[in-house]
Amino acid sequence: MLALDISGLQMRFPGLETPVLSISRLHLPAGSQLAVTGASGSGKSTLVNVVTGLETATQGSASWGGTDIAALSAGRRDAFRAAHIGLVMQDFHLFPGLSAFENVVLPARLSRRLTPAMRERAHHLLETTGIARPGQPVETLSRGEMQRVAVARALLSKPGVIVADEPTASLDRRTGEAISELIVRLARQDGATLVVVTHDPALMERLDRRIGLEGGRIVADSAEALAA
Numbered sequence: 133m134l135a136l137d138i139s140g141l142q143m144r145f146p147g148l149e150t151p152v153l154s155i156s157r158l159h160l161p162a163g164s165q166l167a168v169t170g171a172s173g174s175g176k177s178t179l180v181n182v183v184t185g186l187e188t189a190t191q192g193s194a195s196w197g198g199t200d201i202a203a204l205s206a207g208r209r210d211a212f213r214a215a216h217i218g219l220v221m222q223d224f225h226l227f228p229g230l231s232a233f234e235n236v237v238l239p240a241r242l243s244r245r246l247t248p249a250m251r252e253r254a255h256h257l258l259e260t261t262g263i264a265r266p267g268q269p270v271e272t273l274s275r276g277e278m279q280r281v282a283v284a285r286a287l288l289s290k291p292g293v294i295v296a297d298e299p300t301a302s303l304d305r306r307t308g309e310a311i312s313e314l315i316v317r318l319a320r321q322d323g324a325t326l327v328v329v330t331h332d333p334a335l336m337e338r339l340d341r342r343i344g345l346e347g348g349r350i351v352a353d354s355a356e357a358l359a360a
């Protein structure tokens with residue numbers, strides 16, 4: 133588990149007068165859970181991309197356990213992400229031509245970390261997420277099933293950090309609740325720090341803290357509301 137520390141973070145794009153993300157300070161203790169909410173275009177995905185090192189901020193730092201992910205070389209950044217961050221992105225990034233199971237174990241296989249225990253955990257995660265046919269080619273799955281495969285893949289190596297961008301967006305209420313329960317339970321069980329972008333009130337309810345973004349800034353923070 134790793135704490136997140138954001139300091140003086142800004143993300144600007146050419147041609148835009150104001151930054152799309154501007155967070156002066158945010159501390160998330162190791163093992164805690166954060167929901168990020170906000171209207172479309174408020175900067176939620178940009179925040180996810182910056183804290184996972186998929187995009188480099190124009191200014192400031194985002195550190196996990198003292199490692200500023202933006203300050204790492206591209207190779208080290210990818211290695212850091214692979215070792216510590218389980219990611220569920222909006223567009224899943226699954227590999228067509230491979231089965232659901234093969235997709236779940238692919239990152240571990242590529243980094244030569246795949247063990248028999250992990251293969252067993254992959255089967256268990258797919259079963260728990262409700263994927264009845266793990267051998268099914270991933271491109272033939274429904275969007276909601278793909279989302280569940282992406283969640284199973286993110287959780288496979290018990291990462292110290294789990295970052296999920298709208299992990300229940302394609303799911304009906306019941307499946308969404310089951311997936312929310314699974315992500316939060318496994319994060320707690322494995323002591324992972326959890327950051328979830330979501331509009332889903334049932335998922336928000338399960339998390340320790342909520343921040344709201346507007347125009348790239350934090351305009352609401354349940355931790356501050358509690359402290360006030």
Ligand SMILES: Nc1ncnc2c1ncn2[C@@H]1O[C@H](COP(=O)(O)OP(=O)(O)OP(=O)(O)O)[C@@H](O)[C@H]1O
Pocket residue numbers: 145146148152170171172173174175176177178179
């Ligand atoms: N590469 C880019 N170039 C220019 N503007 C960008 C770029 N990426 C994001 N933006 C802008 O930054 C703002 C924040 O986008 P972001 O995707 O973070 O919002 P969001 O809150 O995740 O929205 P949604 O809920 O619709 O996914 C938007 O106005 C978007 O148009």
